Amino acid sequence: MSFFKNVISRLKDGLVKTRQSLTRGLRSLLVGRVLDDQLIAELESALIQADVGVVATRQLIAGVREGYLAGRLKRGEDVLDYLKREIKAMWPEHDRQLRSAPSGPTVILVTGINGAGKTTSISKLCATLRNQNKKVILAACDTFRAGAVRQLEIWGERLGVEVIKGQQGGDPASVAFDACKAALARNADVLIIDTAGRLHTQDPLMRQLAKIRSVIARQIEGAPHETLLVLDATSGQNALRQAEEFAKTADLTGIFLAKLDGTAKGGIVVAIRSATNIPVKFVGLGETPDDIQPFDPDSFVEALFETESAVEV
Amino acid sequence: MFERLSDSFNSVFRKLSGQSSISESNVREAMQDVRTALLEADVHYEVVEKFCDSVVQEALGREVTKSLKPGQEMIGVVYDRLVEFLGGDPGAWKQAEDMAASTGAGQGPVLPIGLSGEHPPIMHLPSDQGPTVIMMCGLQGSGKTTTCGKLAAYLKKRGRSVMLVAADLQRPAAVEQLQTVGAQVAQDETLGSAKVLVHAEPDKTAEYGKAVGVAVQVCRRGVEEARKQGIDTVILDTAGRLHVNDALMEELNQVNKTLRPHQIFLIVDAMTGQDAVNSAKAFHERLEVDGIILTKFDSDTRGGAAISVKHVTGAPIKFIGVGEKLGALEEFHPSRIASRILGMGDVLSLVEKARHEVSEEEAEALQAKLAKGEMTMDDFLKQLRTIRRMGPLKQLLGLLPGIGAALKDVHVEDKQLDRIEAIVNSMNREERKTPDVLDNSRRKRIASGSGTSQNEVGQLAKQFAAVSKLFKQMGSMSSKAQVDAVRAMGAGAGAGLGGMGGFGKKGSSYTPSIKSKFKKRK
Ligand SMILES: Nc1nc2c(ncn2[C@@H]2O[C@H](COP(=O)(O)OP(=O)(O)OP(=O)(O)O)[C@@H](O)[C@H]2O)c(=O)[nH]1
Ligand SMILES: Nc1nc2c(ncn2[C@@H]2O[C@H](COP(=O)(O)OP(=O)(O)OP(=O)(O)O)[C@@H](O)[C@H]2O)c(=O)[nH]1
Ligand SMILES: [Mg+2]
Ligand SMILES: [Mg+2]
Numbered sequence: 001m002s003f004f005k006n007v008i009s010r011l012k013d014g015l016v017k018t019r020q021s022l023t024r025g026l027r028s029l030l031v032g033r034v035l036d037d038q039l040i041a042e043l044e045s046a047l048i049q050a051d052v053g054v055v056a057t058r059q060l061i062a063g064v065r066e067g068y069l070a071g072r073l074k075r076g077e078d079v080l081d082y083l084k085r086e087i088k089a090m091w092p093e094h095d096r097q098l099r100s101a102p103s104g105p106t107v108i109l110v111t112g113i114n115g116a117g118k119t120t121s122i123s124k125l126c127a128t129l130r131n132q133n134k135k136v137i138l139a140a141c142d143t144f145r146a147g148a149v150r151q152l153e154i155w156g157e158r159l160g161v162e163v164i165k166g167q168q169g170g171d172p173a174s175v176a177f178d179a180c181k182a183a184l185a186r187n188a189d190v191l192i193i194d195t196a197g198r199l200h201t202q203d204p205l206m207r208q209l210a211k212i213r214s215v216i217a218r219q220i221e222g223a224p225h226e227t228l229l230v231l232d233a234t235s236g237q238n239a240l241r242q243a244e245e246f247a248k249t250a251d252l253t254g255i256f257l258a259k260l261d262g263t264a265k266g267g268i269v270v271a272i273r274s275a276t277n278i279p280v281k282f283v284g285l286g287e288t289p290d291d292i293q294p295f296d297p298d299s300f301v302e303a304l305f306e307t308e309s310a311v312e313v
Numbered sequence: 314m315f316e317r318l319s320d321s322f323n324s325v326f327r328k329l330s331g332q333s334s335i336s337e338s339n340v341r342e343a344m345q346d347v348r349t350a351l352l353e354a355d356v357h358y359e360v361v362e363k364f365c366d367s368v369v370q371e372a373l374g375r376e377v378t379k380s381l382k383p384g385q386e387m388i389g390v391v392y393d394r395l396v397e398f399l400g401g402d403p404g405a406w407k408q409a410e411d412m413a414a415s416t417g418a419g420q421g422p423v424l425p426i427g428l429s430g431e432h433p434p435i436m437h438l439p440s441d442q443g444p445t446v447i448m449m450c451g452l453q454g455s456g457k458t459t460t461c462g463k464l465a466a467y468l469k470k471r472g473r474s475v476m477l478v479a480a481d482l483q484r485p486a487a488v489e490q491l492q493t494v495g496a497q498v499a500q501d502e503t504l505g506s507a508k509v510l511v512h513a514e515p516d517k518t519a520e521y522g523k524a525v526g527v528a529v530q531v532c533r534r535g536v537e538e539a540r541k542q543g544i545d546t547v548i549l550d551t552a553g554r555l556h557v558n559d560a561l562m563e564e565l566n567q568v569n570k571t572l573r574p575h576q577i578f579l580i581v582d583a584m585t586g587q588d589a590v591n592s593a594k595a596f597h598e599r600l601e602v603d604g605i606i607l608t609k610f611d612s613d614t615r616g617g618a619a620i621s622v623k624h625v626t627g628a629p630i631k632f633i634g635v636g637e638k639l640g641a642l643e644e645f646h647p648s649r650i651a652s653r654i655l656g657m658g659d660v661l662s663l664v665e666k667a668r669h670e671v672s673e674e675e676a677e678a679l680q681a682k683l684a685k686g687e688m689t690m691d692d693f694l695k696q697l698r699t700i701r702r703m704g705p706l707k708q709l710l711g712l713l714p715g716i717g718a719a720l721k722d723v724h725v726e727d728k729q730l731d732r733i734e735a736i737v738n739s740m741n742r743e744e745r746k747t748p749d750v751l752d753n754s755r756r757k758r759i760a761s762g763s764g765t766s767q768n769e770v771g772q773l774a775k776q777f778a779a780v781s782k783l784f785k786q787m788g789s790m791s792s793k794a795q796v797d798a799v800r801a802m803g804a805g806a807g808a809g810l811g812g813m814g815g816f817g818k819k820g821s822s823y824t825p826s827i828k829s830k831f832k833k834r835k
Contacts, residue, residue: 048358051586054349114609114637115454115582145637146458146497147490154485158520197637199612232454236355236586238614259453262555264588287453287484287521 029305030076035068039076043305050267050304053237056274060086080305087270088297095279096295099225099253100190105137105183107191107216107223111209111250112230113242114197117258117284119148121230122192123155125256125282127289130159134189139179140165141172141212142196152194159289162186172196172208173215180219193224200245210249228281230256233266243272257295258284265304340372340387341365347391354615354654357590360398360624368394392651398620400629401647434604434631434644435464436576437473437546444476444539444547446572448532450565450600451580452592453553456608456634458487460580461550462494463634463642465509469498473545474508478535480528480568481552482518489515491550498639507545512538525560528552529567536572549574556595566599576603578631581622583607589618590625597626608634611641615654690745693777694737697730735763736773748774 029046033039043064047057063086067073073082100106108125112118122138129136138156140163142148149165156163164182166175176193183191195212198205216223229246231239246252257266260283269280280295344365351361371390437445447464449457458481465475477495481487495511498504512535517527532549539547549568554561569577579593579602596602605622610633623630630645682688737745739762744750751759751774753767760767 045358048352049587051355051588054352113584113612115456117454145490146493147486150489151484151486158485199609201611201613232582232584234452234582234586234588234592235584236589236614236618237353238355238584238612239586241613262452262588263557263591264586268586 028076028080028302029307030080033076035064035073035075035079039079040065040068043079046305046307047267050265051236051239052267052304053240053271056271059274060270080301083304084298084301087301090270090273091279091295091297096254096281098281101220101222101225105180105188105191105220105223106225107180107183107193107220108226108228109193109195109213109216109224109250110228110230110256111195111246111252112197113199113232116197116230116232116235117256118142118197118230119151119155119194120287121228121256121258121282121284121292122152122194123159123289124284124292125192126155126159126161128292129190130161135187136161136190136192137179137183137186137188138163139175139191139193141175141179141193143168143170143172143175144196148194148196155289173211176212176215177219180216180223184220191220200242200249206245206249209246213250226253227251228254228256229278230258230284231266231269233257233260233283234262234264235268237268237271239268240271240275243276243278247276247278252278254279254281256280256282256284261285261291266300267304337369337373340369343387344368350655351617351620354617355584355586355589355621356617356654357587357621357624360590360621363624364394364398364620388655392655395620395651395654396647398624399647399650400623401651435468435546438575440545444536444544445576446536446547446549446574448549448551448565448568448572448574448577448600449580450551450577450596450602451553452555452582453484455553455580455582456606457481457553457580458490458494458550459637460578460606460608460632460634460642461491461548462498462639463632464548465495465498466501466504466639467642468546469501469504469507469509472505472507474543475510476535476539476542476544476547477509477511478532478547478549479511479513479515480532480535480549482524482527482531483521483552487550487552488513488518494639501639508542510539510542510544522560525564526567528564529571532568532572556592562595562599569600577601578604578606579622579626579628580606580608581618583610583616583618583633584612584614585618587621589621593622594625597628602626602628604629604631606630606632606634607645611635616650617654619650620654690737690740690748690777694734697733697737732763732765732769733773736760736765736770739763748777 029042030039040061044057044061047060048054052060060083064073064079064082067078067082073079098108110118110122110125119142126136126138136159138152138161140149140152142152143166149168153163153165162182164175164179166172166178172195179191179193182188193212193216195209196205198209200206213224213227227250229243229250229252231242235242243252243255255269255272255278257269257280260266266283272278273280283293283295285291285293347368348361348365351364352358356364368387368391371394372387375390435447449461451457461477465477468475475498477491479488479491481491492511492513495509499509512531514531514534517524517531519527528551535549536547549572551565551568552561554565556562568574577600579596579600581589581593585592593602593605605626605628607616607619607622607630610616619630630647630650633643633645633650635641635643682692736759739759740748744755744759751770756767756770759765759770763770
């Protein structure tokens with residue numbers, strides 16, 4: 001599976017992931033097969049099992065069936081090409097780039113529900129930007145969860161970047177304010193803001209997020225230039241509600257799909273894209289700062305239909 | 314959802330009327346909507362297939378067409394099966410006993426503790442047998458560390474001392490997180506005086522992948538320390554890991570082999586999608602999980618993962634996490650989650666929440682008043698305050714059948730409750746007793762006294778009238794009757810269904826008015 005090849009080749013310190021052995025027998029559901037009703041049924045099952053969701057799955061399947069009846073799609077490979085085209089059209093290249101400020105610091109606001117992977121994903125963005133010789137500052141606006149500030153601080157120490165923090169239990173918006181001031185004063189290229197995990201159903205916390213956003217907007221022109229929602233790739237249909245609500249409150253510009261290194265396929269982003277138009281920009285593939293890749297629709301589609309040919313344990 | 318299902322069942326069966334028998338394909342057609350509902354609730358594809366098959370078998374056996382309301386009876390079958398798939402059966406006690414017998418490697422009998430004593434969510438050894446060891450495991454970010462703190466609080470409240478062991482040496486600040494959480498529980502005097510300690514070895518932490526295996530020794534020393542100090546329960550907080558990461562799964566296996574924990578809990582995010590079966594299965598195969606804790610159930614997820622995980626592991630679901638705070642842990646009740654998955658609301662949870670806040674006598678006195686239509690503004694205010702103690706309004710309303718979905722786009726502001734309180738506080742005794750006397754001049758006075766508008770005062774009076782009418786109707790139905798109605802629902806008994814149906818209908822008829830009220834006040 002080409003999608004994970006880079007990562008798997010970067011095995012660290014003898015930590016051999018079973019993913020390799022488990023997926024050695026990976027094959028595509030589609031390759032080498034003739035398209036018929038049976039395959040369409042399997043296709044539907046595969047899409048559902050990838051968390052694409054009932055509605056989006058039915059839309060995609062309707063397209064396949066139409067092509068099948070019209071004689072345009074005859075083999076599994078045709079279907080794969082068709083879906084790649086469809087899905088790639090959903091995520092045009094220019095949509096997947098990280099936006100930046102024309103001048104002054106670029107501000108990236110990182111949001112999401114509890115435990116999705118925000119703080120870790122920030123370490124990844126930070127490492128990527130550092131490798132491009134950008135001066136990065138991090139802001140620890142999760143003043144709520146136990147150990148959250150320290151967690152970001154440790155990443156800051158490891159990556160050699162400054163972390164702006166406030167009091168535990170303090171007002172996150174005022175940390176954001178300080179961080180903007182610091183970014184301007186130190187001529188930082190990028191300011192990345194970590195926020196506390198919050199459920200999209202919690203009105204007070206969502207309002208707090210809106211406040212953080214408006215504080216940033218007042219301090220730095222055009223900021224936040226990028227507002228990312230970190231989604232857990234294992235999440236089910238609820239992620240669609242998350243995307244809708246966070247988009248409403250924080251005006252999302254993109255999704256960071258974390259934890260795609262497991263067996264979950266993250267298909268919910270397809271449903272999200274059709275419902276909300278928010279592009280996926282990055283994927284997270286592990287727990288270290290280099291486990292990040294730009295989102296690649298082609299490999300994503302291929303992975304959707306990969307199944308284990310080995311006998312299930 | 315609940316109403317949609319019931320409608321669609323009815324329409325399928327209506328077509329059948331006149332036909333003498335029901336065929337499998339008829340029932341299957343009727344099940345299409347159930348299938349969709351379950352998939353949308355994130356139940357795993359194959360589990361859904363199995364579930365639907367089992368409902369079809371059952372329905373055919375029951376000849377539901379003979380019933381007057383086949384649609385509702387089908388819902389009853391579905392609900393019943395769902396409860397069963399979630400592990401709700403009268404054999405739970407026996408299961409617990411069997412589990413006790415099979416754990417602890419011959420360390421003697423295990424005594425259950427728990428709220429009811431009937432379905433013990435946690436077991437523990439008799440005090441002379443050394444500490445009971447619980448191991449937590451699960452994917453990254455599922456809520457293990459937070460749940461360690463919640464379990465510690467749960468146990469402390471029941472007079473048991475706890476040692477938390479920080480065995481996550483790889484996530485940055487994981488040790489500090491557990492130390493903080495442990496200190497919070499230790500310092501909380503409302504939980505009693507039992508000791509809560511944290512065993513941590515911060516110097517053993519390392520970057521990802523560099524301390525694999527060290528956790529085994531940390532756990533061993535933690536348990537040793539607990540034994541020395543005479544601690545009752547040890548909870549091991551392990552690092553999050555992928556089920557496909559062999560080295561890290563092996564580490565858990567080593568902890569298991571070395572320490573023989575009495576119970577292993579798998580912590581699963583309730584928002585997990587189809588992949589829940591893969592990870593749960595892998596953890597279970599390695600560790601033989603004894604129980605499941607589903608976290609983040611305070612979100613608006615339908616929580617179908619509960620069925621998937623239960624189905625592939627067979628392990629009972631013990632608790633659900635319903636918030637980030639340390640008290641936000643509830644014992645698991647299959648019937649409630651079944652209602653939730655079907656979108657029927659969660660009346661029982663509401664009843665239980667209320668029970669925490671209101672004494673039995675108080676409730677009965679109020680109920681009598683309500684039923685007679687004698688509610689005053691003072692009672693209303695008291696209710697309001699009770700409700701506020703129970704949690705955010707939106708969350709509470711979401712537990713009512715039929716209201717959850719309607720609330721999706723409505724902003725229910727807790728702040729508005731402040732205004733209502735202010736208004737009532739500005740009323741004199743007469744006005745509180747009989748709000749009907751509120752004329753324009755009184756409204757004006759109250760509005761200026763409470764810093765609100767006359768319009769708001771008028772609206773509150775109207776709302777009050779509506780609510781007391783509603784209570785008068787519902788008053789005749791005690792919480793016991795509501796519980797019974799839901800139970801009967803499960804049994805699919807005709808009479809009980811009538812009751813439930815009635816309740817459901819009331820729900821749907823007052824939904825729009827509540828909705829518009831909140832909209833108006835916005
Ligand atoms: N396997 C894997 N684990 C990840 C990935 N991203 C994050 N994690 C892990 O997921 C867990 C939670 O990550 P955090 O970054 O703390 O998540 P968060 O969203 O900041 O959490 P809160 O601040 O508590 O809401 C940690 O154990 C991370 O190491 C990923 O791409 N793959
Ligand atoms: N809303 C809500 N948040 C929860 C619940 N349980 C845990 N959380 C939050 O979820 C996030 C992750 O929780 P942790 O306890 O750090 O998860 P973990 O499994 O220990 O994470 P790792 O150790 O990184 O694998 C935190 O932000 C918690 O506050 C819950 O029941 N409801
Ligand atoms: Mg975080
Ligand atoms: Mg943890």
